[in-house]
Every structure is written in C-alpha cells, then in structure tokens.
Amino acid sequence: MPHIDYFFATLSPYAYLAGDRLEKIAEKHGATITYKPLDIIALFGRTGGTPPKDRHPSRQEYRAQELVRQAKRLEMPFNLKPAHWPTNMAPSSYAVIAAQNAGGGDLGALCQNLLSACWAGEKDIADDAVIKGALSDAGFDPSLADSGLLAGAETYAANLEEAVERGVFGAPFYITDDGQRFWGQDRLDYLDLHLAGQL
Template identity: 75%
Template sequence: MAHIDYFFATISPFTYMTGTRLEEIAAKHGATVTYKPVDIMGLFSRTGGTPPKDRHPNRQEYRLQDMARRAKLAGLPINLKPAFWPTNPAPSSYAIIAAQNAGGGDMGKLIHGLTAACWAGEKDIAQDDVIRDCLSAAGFDPSLADSGLLQGADTYASNLEEAVNRGAFGAPFYITDTDQRFWGQDRLDDLDAYLSGRL
C-alpha cells in the first residue's frame, strides 16, 4: 500500500487550493496519508526561500495573479489579501496534530476548513473559536483545540526538521514512501499519475 507524507502550512494559499483532492487521490489508490503541518516561514529560511513580503515586487505581483488563476481553476473563492494573514499558524497546526492523534474525523475536511477560513472566510485561524468550529465541522471534538499543546509543539518542531531533512522546501509538499517528491497543489495530477504507474 502506498503512503504519502503531506507537509503543509495552514496559512498557505496553495495548501488551501489543494482542497480535498489529496484525499480523493489517496482513496483512489488505496494510499494512506500522514499529515505534517510545518512552520512555512521556518521552512523558507532553512531552505533558501523568501517570505512573500520580502520578495521583489515582480514576484509579489505574479504570486497574486497566479493565486487568482489557480483558485478559479480549482473552483474555490479566494481573498488575495485576507484580513488575518499572516497570522500565527501554530494553534491551528497543534489542533491538526491533536486531531490526527485522536482520530474519528475527516482530516482533509479539517485542513481545508481551516485554510478556507483564512483565505475565503476572513477569519483568524489563530483564534480558539475559529479552530473549534473547524474541528466540529470535520467531525472532531472541539476541545482538541486546547489539548495536547506540549505534544503539538514538539511534533510541529519535529515536522519542520523532517521536512528539511527529506527535501521539502515549500507547501504543500507531498513525499511518497518511495521518496518521490511533489511540490505544489498544481502537481497533484503528477502524484496521481505516479501512483497509477504512469510516471
């Protein structure tokens, strides 16, 4: 059975634009997924990336144009300059880690709910009430928003180390159990093709 380690950031617009396609692809191929939220700014700094605010204006302008096109192709609404971005990604990441450990809900729906709250819902995903609502909507106990914080912090830090050590440098980033790496939601078709044996 194939396995995918999914490195992502809850404040990443491109993680948002993944939607639930990863889960659909995994189900199609009988693959399992481990969800690994990472500190994207930490990942950038460790692997030669530049935070969006520090990029040349040409790159900033292109990023916004590309985001608008990608969202339209994905059929998703997007606010290119959301009110609560960037925000602290740690609380939502800790909640995802706790939810994965607890089980019983829909992880893809949880991650999409949190990223959509940021990029389409004008909500601050660092706030407990927003995180609780997303947990509930995805079938998880909302109290996971404030449980296992120490373990969440440790796992969040170790996810960053693992991402760097395994060759990731952005989000979303998918790594198969055969060490095939796919960067970006626009490479999901490639991941699908690989799992199908066509790549």
Template identity: 70%
Template sequence: MAHIDYYFSMLSPYAYLVGDRLEQSAKRHGATVTYKPFDIVAAFPRTGGAPLPARHPSRIAYRAQELPRQARKLGMELNMTPAFWPTNAAPSSYAIIAAQKAGGGDLPGLVHCLLKACWVEDKDIADDAVIKSCLEGAGFDPSLADSGLLSGAETYAANLEQAVSEGVFGSPFFITDSGEKFWGQDRLDDLELYLAGKI
C-alpha cells in the same frame, strides 16, 4: 499500499487550493496520508526561500496573477487580501496534529475548514473559537484545541526538522514512501499519475 507524507503550512494559499483532491487521489489508489503541518517561515531561510514581503517584486506580481488564476481553474473562492494574514499558524497546526492522533473524524475536512476560514471567510485561524468550530464541524472533540497543545507543539517542531532534512522547501509538498517528491497543488495530477504507475 503507498503512503504520502503531506507537508503544508497553514499560512499557504496554495495549501488551501489543494481542497479535497489529495484525499480523493489517495482513496482511488489505496494510499494513506500523514498530514504534517510545519512552520514554513522558519523553513525559508534554511531552504533558500523568503517570506512574501522579502521576495523580488516580479515574484510578488506573478503570485498576484497565479493564485486567482488557479482558484478560477479549480472553481474555488479565494480572497487575496484576507483580514487575518499572516497570523500565528501554530494553534491551528497543533489542533490538526492532535486530531490526527485522536482519529475518528474527517481530518482532510478539518484542514480545509481552517484554510478556508482564512482564505475565504476572513476569520483568524489563531482564534480558539474558529479552531474549535472547525474541529467540531469535522467530527472531532473541540477540546483537542486545548488538550493537544503540548504534544502538538512537539510534533510541529519535529515536522519542521523532518521537512528540512527531507528537502521540503515550500507548501504544499508531497513525498511518497518511495521518495518521489511533488511540490505545489498544481502537481497533484502528477502525483496521481505516479500512484497509478504511469510516470
């Protein structure tokens, strides 16, 4: 059975655009997925990247065209100027880590609920009420937002170190157990072809 480590940032609009496609692809090919939220802002200077305000104007302008274009292609809503962005990505990341450890709910649904809250619904995903609402909606105990803080923080830090050591430099980033790497939501089709043994 194939396995995918999925590295992503809760600040990433491209991670929002993944939607449910990763999980659907994994199901079609009998693959498992480990969700690994990480601190992309801390990763940038270690991997040659830069936060959005520090990028060249041409890169910022391209992003402003590309994101809405990709959203339209996927039939997804996207707010390019969310009310709470950037925000503290740690609390929602901790909740995802705690939910994955606890099991029993819809983890992909939780991730998408939180990302949609930021990129469509103008909610602050650092807000405890927003996190607990998404946990409950995805079938998890909302108290995981509190009880998972310590272990979540430790895993979040470990995810960053593992991401850097494995060559992750952006979000979303997918690594198979055979070491194949795919960067970007627009590479999910390639990941699917790889899982199918076609490339």
C-alpha cells in the same frame, strides 16, 4: 499500501487551492496520508526561500496574478488579501496534530476548514473559536484545541526538522513511500499518475 507524507502550512494559499484532491487521489489508490503541518516561514529560512513580503516586487506581483488565476480555474472562492493574514499558524497546526493523534474525524476536512477560513471566510485561524469550530465541523472533539498543545508543539517542531532533512522547501509538498517528491497543488496530477504507475 502506498503512503503519502503531506507537508503543509495551515496558512498556505496553495494548500488551500489543493482542496480535497489529495484525499481523493489517496482514496483512488488505497493510499494512507500522514498530515505534517509546519512553520513555512521557518522552512523558507532553512532552505533558501524568501517569505512573500520580502520577495522582489515582480515576484510578488506574479504571485498575486497566479493565485487569482488558479482560484478561478479551480472555481474556488478566494480573497487575495484576507483580513487575517499573516497570523500565527501554530495553534491551528497543533489542532491538526492533536486530531490526527486522536482519530475519529476527517483530517482532510479539518485542514480544508482551517485553510478556507482564512482564504475564503475572513476568519483568524489563530482564534480559539475558529479552531474549535473547524474541529467540530470535521467530526473531532473541539476540546482537542486545548488538550493537544504540548504534544502539538513538539510534533510541529519535529515536522520542520523532518521536512528540511527530506528535501521539502515549500508547501504543499507530498512525499511518497518510495521517495518521490511533489511540490505544489499543481503537481497533484503527477502524484496521481505516479501512484498509478504511469509516471
């Protein structure tokens, strides 16, 4: 059975634009997924990247155009300047980690709930009520937002170290069990083809 390690940030617009395509690809190929939320700003610092706010104006302008274009093409609601961005990614990441450990719900839906809350819903994903609502809507016990803090913090830090070690430098980032790496939601078609043995 193929496996995909999915490195992402709960605040990433590109992870939001991935929608549920990763989960559909995994289902199509009988693949399992491990969700690995991480601190994308720390990852940039460790791998030669630059946070969006510190990029050259031409890069910022292109990013703004490209995000809007991609959202339109994917027919997804999108706010280029959400009210609560940037915000603290750690609490929502801890919730994803706790939910993955606990099981019983839909992890893909949880991630998308959090991402869409920021990029389409004008909500602060660092807010406890928003996190608990996302957990509940995805079939998880909302109390996981409180009970998983310690383990979540440890795994969150470990995910960053693993990402650096395995060549991850952005989000979303997908690594298959045979070591193939795919960066960006616009490479999901390549991941699909690879799992089909066609690429």
